[in-house]
Amino acid sequence: xxxxxxxxGFYRPARTFLTVLAVxxxxxxxxxxxxxxxxxxxxxxxxVLERGGDVIVAQTGxxxxxxxxxxLPQQVRAEVEAQPGxxxxxxxxxxxxxxxxxxxxxxxxxxxxxxxxxxAAVTEGRxxxxxxxxxxxxxxxxxxxxxxGDKLTLSAYDFTITGxxxxxxxxxxxxxxxxFDGLIDFYFESDVGADIAAFPLLSFLLVDxxxxxxxxxxxxxxxxxxxxxxxxxxxTLATNDENLGRELFGPILSLLLGLSYAIGALAxxxxxxxxxxxxxxxLGVLRALGFTTRHLMAGVVIEALFTALLxxxxxxxxxxxxxxxxxxxxxxYLIETGNPxxxxxxxxxxxxxxxxxxxxxxxxxxxxxxxTAFRG
Amino acid sequence: xxxxxxRELFSSPQQLLASVAAVASAFALVLFFEGVFAGxxxxxxALIDKTDADVWVMQEGVGNMHxxxxxxxxWKIDAVAGVEGVKKVxxxxxxxxxxxxxxxxxxxxxxxxxxxxxxxxxxxxxxxARAPGPxxxxxxxxxxxSAGLGIGDKVRIAGEDFTIAGLSRDTFSMANSITFVTLDxxxxxxxxxxxxxxxxxxxxxxxxxxxxAERIKAEVEKVNALTREEFSARDYSIAVQMxxxxxxxxxxxxxxxxxxxxxxxxxxxxxxxxxxxxxxxALGVRDRSIYAALLLQALAxxxxxxxxxVALIYLAVxxxxxxxxxxxxxxxxxxxxxxxxxxxxxxxxxxxxxxxxVLSVDPVSAFQQ
Numbered sequence: 001x002x003x004x005x006x007x008x009g010f011y012r013p014a015r016t017f018l019t020v021l022a023v024x025x026x027x028x029x030x031x032x033x034x035x036x037x038x039x040x041x042x043x044x045x046x047x048v049l050e051r052g053g054d055v056i057v058a059q060t061g062x063x064x065x066x067x068x069x070x071x072l073p074q075q076v077r078a079e080v081e082a083q084p085g086x087x088x089x090x091x092x093x094x095x096x097x098x099x100x101x102x103x104x105x106x107x108x109x110x111x112x113x114x115x116x117x118x119x120a121a122v123t124e125g126r127x128x129x130x131x132x133x134x135x136x137x138x139x140x141x142x143x144x145x146x147x148x149g150d151k152l153t154l155s156a157y158d159f160t161i162t163g164x165x166x167x168x169x170x171x172x173x174x175x176x177x178x179x180f181d182g183l184i185d186f187y188f189e190s191d192v193g194a195d196i197a198a199f200p201l202l203s204f205l206l207v208d209x210x211x212x213x214x215x216x217x218x219x220x221x222x223x224x225x226x227x228x229x230x231x232x233x234x235x236t237l238a239t240n241d242e243n244l245g246r247e248l249f250g251p252i253l254s255l256l257l258g259l260s261y262a263i264g265a266l267a268x269x270x271x272x273x274x275x276x277x278x279x280x281x282x283l284g285v286l287r288a289l290g291f292t293t294r295h296l297m298a299g300v301v302i303e304a305l306f307t308a309l310l311x312x313x314x315x316x317x318x319x320x321x322x323x324x325x326x327x328x329x330x331x332x333y334l335i336e337t338g339n340p341x342x343x344x345x346x347x348x349x350x351x352x353x354x355x356x357x358x359x360x361x362x363x364x365x366x367x368x369x370x371x372t373a374f375r376g
Numbered sequence: 377x378x379x380x381x382x383r384e385l386f387s388s389p390q391q392l393l394a395s396v397a398a399v400a401s402a403f404a405l406v407l408f409f410e411g412v413f414a415g416x417x418x419x420x421x422a423l424i425d426k427t428d429a430d431v432w433v434m435q436e437g438v439g440n441m442h443x444x445x446x447x448x449x450x451w452k453i454d455a456v457a458g459v460e461g462v463k464k465v466x467x468x469x470x471x472x473x474x475x476x477x478x479x480x481x482x483x484x485x486x487x488x489x490x491x492x493x494x495x496x497x498x499x500x501x502x503x504x505a506r507a508p509g510p511x512x513x514x515x516x517x518x519x520x521x522s523a524g525l526g527i528g529d530k531v532r533i534a535g536e537d538f539t540i541a542g543l544s545r546d547t548f549s550m551a552n553s554i555t556f557v558t559l560d561x562x563x564x565x566x567x568x569x570x571x572x573x574x575x576x577x578x579x580x581x582x583x584x585x586x587x588x589a590e591r592i593k594a595e596v597e598k599v600n601a602l603t604r605e606e607f608s609a610r611d612y613s614i615a616v617q618m619x620x621x622x623x624x625x626x627x628x629x630x631x632x633x634x635x636x637x638x639x640x641x642x643x644x645x646x647x648x649x650x651x652x653x654x655x656x657x658a659l660g661v662r663d664r665s666i667y668a669a670l671l672l673q674a675l676a677x678x679x680x681x682x683x684x685x686v687a688l689i690y691l692a693v694x695x696x697x698x699x700x701x702x703x704x705x706x707x708x709x710x711x712x713x714x715x716x717x718x719x720x721x722x723x724x725x726x727x728x729x730x731x732x733x734v735l736s737v738d739p740v741s742a743f744q745q
Contacts, residue, residue, distance in 0.1 A: 018643060018729070022636035029405075029629050036622075061535015067483050068474040068534070071567050096472075098444045098614070105614050107443030155437030172618040173443070230535075244474060244481055248550050251702045252412050259408055263401040267637055270394045274644040277391065322629070330621040360394070 015278075019271045020310045026264045027315030027350055028322060032335060033260060034342040035323055037253045039334030043170040044245045048238040050120035050168075051092060051111075053206030054215040056237050057222060057229045063240050066109075066170055070203040072229065079226050080205055085213035086222070090116035091180065093203040096173075097154045101144050108140060108154075110176045112183045116206050119177045124148060125163035128178050131185040134159035138166055139174035139332035152176075157186050169332045171245070205229075261349060268357025272304050276361040280368065288370035296365050297358075304358030308350045315350075316343065380656075381669040384645060385676055395641040396680045399634050399722075403685035403715055406630035410711040411689055412550075413619035415704030419549035420615045421608045423487070426499040426546070429466070429576035430585040432607045436598040440610050441470065442485070442552070447571045448599065455596045456575055461583035462592075466495040467572035469562045475555065476532040477515065478523025484515075484555045486533060488562030488573075496576055497556050503527065504542030507556075512541035514556040516548035518701045533557065534565045549704040577601075627718060634681070634722040639729035642674050646730040650737055657739035666734050671727040678723035682716055 048056070048065045057080055059070040080089045093112045098105055111117065118127050119135050125148040128135050134152055141164050146152065152159045159178070168175035178186070183201075209218045219231035232240075276283065283296055316337070323335035336342075385392060420442055424432070433456055434446040450467070457465045469488030474481050489496045494507040502517040504527045513531055520526060520543050530537050538557060547554040563569065579588050589601035602610070646653065653666060693705045 014733070015640075015643060015647065018636065018640045022633070022640055025629075025633050025636055029633060032629065059535065061532060062474075063476075063481065064474045067472060069471050069566060073567075095445055096443050098438070098440050100439070104617060105440070105610065106617065107614060172622075240481065244483060247481065248483060251700055252550060255696070255700070255703060256405065256408060256412075259401065259405050263398065263405060263633065266394065266398040266401055270391075270398045270637070271640070273391060273394055274640070277388070278644065278648055326625055330625075333622065364390075 015275075016307070019307050020314065022267055022271070023264070023307055023311035023350070024314035024318055026260065026267055027311055027346055028318035030257065030260045030264070030346050030349070031315060031319035031337050031342060032322060033253065033256055034346065035319065035335040035337035035339065036333065037249060038336040038339050038342060040171065040249060041242045041245050042336060043167075043334050044241040045238040046120075046167065047170045047175075048241055049234055051113075051117040051204075051206055051234070053090065053116065053234060054209045055207040055219045055222065056232045056234055057089070057205035057207060057226075058203070058232065058237075060228055060230050062230065063232070063237070064244055065204070065237050066241050067244060069200065071200045072202045072205065074202055076226060076228055077202065077205055080207060080222055080229065083218065083221050083225060085209050085218035087208040087210045089205040089207050090114055091202050091204075092117040092206055093183070093200050095200065099140065099144070099152065099154060101153075104144070106140065106143060107173050108136075108176050109170070109173050110134075110154075110178060112178055112180055114180050116208075117204075118179075119163070119165040119168060119175075121166045121168075122163045123166045125161070128162050128182055130179060130181050132158070132160055133162045133178065133182055135163035135165055135177045136161055137168040137174040137176065137331070138164050139169045139330065140176065142329075142331055143174075154186070157189055159186075166331075167334070169334075171248075172332055174332055207231075261353065264350070264353040265356050268304055268307070268353050269360030270357075271307065272300050272358050273361045273364070275303060276300060276364050283365070283368055284370055287368055293362075293365050293368075296368070297362060300361060300365070301355055301358035304354040305351065308354035312347050312350055315346075381672045382676070384649065385673050392677075395637070395677055396684055399637045399641075399677060399681035400684035400688065402630045402633040402637060403682055403719060404688045405633075406627050406718070407685055407689040407707070407711060407715055408692070408705070409626040409630075410623050410714075411693070411705040411707060412703065413616065413623055414706030414708045414711060416549050416551055416619075416706075417612050417615035418706045419552040419704050421611050422546060422552070423485075423554055424604060424608045424611060427496055427576060429604055430579040430583075431577040431589045431592065431601050431603055433465075433575035433577060433592055433596075433599050433601045434573070436600050438600055439602065439607075440614055441574065441607070442472075442611050443614060446470070446573045447568070448573070448575065450570045450572055452596055452599060453572065453575060456577060456592055456599070459588070459592050459595050461580050461588045462577055463580045464495070464578040466490065466493065466576040466578075467559065468496045468574050468576065469559050469566075469568070469571075470573040471562070471566060473534055475534075477519055478525050480523060482519055482523075482553065483551065484519075484553045486555045486557060486562060488557055488559035491558040491560065498542070498544035498547055498554075500545040500547075502543040502545050504540070506542060508538075508541050508558055508561075510558055510561060511537075511539055512557070513538035514542040514544050515540055516553050516555070517543040517545055518548040519553060522702070531555075536561070536565050548701070550702060627714060631718045631722055634678070634718070635725045638674050638677050638681075638722055638726035641677055642670055642726055643730040643733060645673060646670065646733045650733075653734065653737045654739055657737060663734060667727070667731065670730060670734070671724070674723040674727040675720070678719040678726070682719035685715065686712065 062068050062070040150161050222231045319337040323337045438446040473486050497507050529540050585603040592601040
């Protein structure tokens with residue numbers, strides 16, 4: 001049956017090509033969805049891990065970086081730096097602002113830093129160094145056609161773009177970076193000045209520990225001695241943000257993936273059904289020669305498996321190409337199609353769908369009359 | 377030709393059903409994806425729309441509620457209240473936060489409302505108090521159910537414990553759930569003194585909201601004022617634009633899938649009916665007419681699939697609401713028009729796929745055994 005199934009595959013190359021292409025496109029779509037979610041979680045993790053520091057200090061009760069507002073009293077920095085094992089504590093804050101141009105509105109997460117926690121990858125220009133300077137991510141630059149030296153107006157305050165970063169975005173939101181000097185000027189000179197008292201000046205501290213000190217022990221010491229602060233190892237805070245992302249996007253991912261699997265099963269079922277219909281006469285001959293329904297169905301399932309096996313590498317290549325294209329057009333997205341777990345899972349699902357889809361024409365096969373072989 | 381087209385299409389109802397279902401699922405994927413963004417976009421403006429203030433006042437330079445920050449000195453409450461045509465001013469504090477409930481973290485927008493005044497509070501309750509008292513919170517019923525919590529249980533917001541006093545409805549979506557606490561509690565939690573985020577302004581009867589907004593901007597220092605419609609439209613626009621690129625990408629992917637599936641179906645029809653096509657050609661039917669017939673078949677499959685996908689999404693909206701209340705689905709006219717246009721384009725492209733096959737059919741083969 002294996003030989004017959006493979007022979008059938010090559011008998012009508014145009015139909016086989018279309019079938020393989022369609023299954024590959026479905027697999028590519030599944031890989032893209034998985035890659036989109038995986039990329040979203042990676043972006044959330046990177047948002048924390050790229051800030052640096054051995055220990056991160058936040059407001060008591062705040063256990064996330066990206067989605068929560070943390071406000072630390074100013075004196076906490078000095079208190080943290082006084083703890084044993086602490087070499088230096090670098091201040092960090094962030095604020096959400098809306099950039100509006102050409103009738104479009106885009107939220108931006110502005111990360112404010114001093115001497116640590118700034119942009120991890122400046123691909124053009126340089127990081128901001130003082131008042132009125134801002135570095136923006138390529139996602140924002142691409143969306144609005146912004147370049148180094150251009151003005152970026154936020155709350156009626158004009159920043160000058162000094163650099164373009166790569167990969168600084170999370171949850172569809174590009175990041176921008178300014179220094180604390182830049183923030184103070186922004187607060188006083190922009191429209192927000194009148195109500196400055198309410199704005200956060202210190203959200204997190206990025207703590208460098210002294211050489212040889214254990215970050216976990218230093219974190220425990222800070223926790224024990226400073227009631228206004230909670231401490232996290234960067235990995236823990238990153239995991240918290242990733243988990244929040246899973247909580248936010250998990251249900252919808254399951255729904256969309258479920259729908260994609262349904263498309264896959266329906267499509268492969270349709271192909272198998274069409275393959276059986278188009279070869280009724282041949283199958284009738286086989287039935288007349290004594291082949292049972294089980295034998296014939298095995299042939300159809302093998303053919304579906306053969307299609308799936310050809311489609312898997314093509315689907316992976318298609319997903320990878322599409323992901324690169326999308327990331328270039330809209331860099332706010334990160335689509336990780338090369339995740340080995342996702343690849344294996346999708347491959348296994350393709351095989352399962354092929355088996356399920358291959359069984360679709362079971363009814364037709366059961367009703368197949370050997371006399372078909374002798375009709376004109 | 378017209379009769380032949382539809383007779384052939386309906387000659388195998390099983391195959392037609394499978395074909396339409398496969399193509400419909402590709403369209404449904406696009407509609408579902410877009411539906412999620414539409415559902416979230418509708419929820420993002422729920423507070424603005426449902427509280428139905430005539431004018432919203434915020435910090436100058438701010439024109440949105442979500443994904444931004446607004447703070448106003450509290451003396452501006454009285455200043456706005458003193459503007460001619462203002463009936464009532466209701467201040468709120470507002471911030472995005474992550475709160476802990478039932479051992480899990482939940483993203484939520486937290487609204488600090490004046491104790492005892494439900495004006496800016498939840499608009500639909502499942503049970504419990506409509507306005508929180510000191511130390512109390514009103515959380516979405518969906519979160520309470522998922523976390524296994526009820527009235528009297530504790531949740532932790534920014535490190536502070538709050539007792540659940542009420543469970544609200546229509547206040548939850550994946551990225552836009554709303555929690556209500558008192559303004560004083562929230563101010564203390566986030567260490568702000570003497571500030572609020574937004575003012576909900578109710579106008580005197582007969583006062584034009586747009587004119588009132590202009591008057592407030594002119595008379596009160598450094599504030600922005602927008603009518604409810606403007607404010608809501610701007611926030612809706614933010615949500616839509618955040619998902620715009622990815623929705624287009626999914627539309628293209630879903631469209632490409634539909635092209636391949638429809639193309640395969642039409643190609644199979646041609647392959648199975650080569651002899652009939654040969655007879656037609658022998659009888660003088662032109663290739664052009666055969667293409668038109670194939671195009672009609674592709675269009676019929678595409679449009680039937682589109683209709684099925686639309687039916688599925690309309691069925692899914694209430695069903696998902698019951699089975700998976702964490703997901704908010706919405707259907708917009710724009711999405712329906714876009715998918716409908718995609719269905720037509722898909723059919724046109726798919727009909728091209730079997731062209732070579734049709735050309736290769738030899739009329740002589742009709743007379744060969």
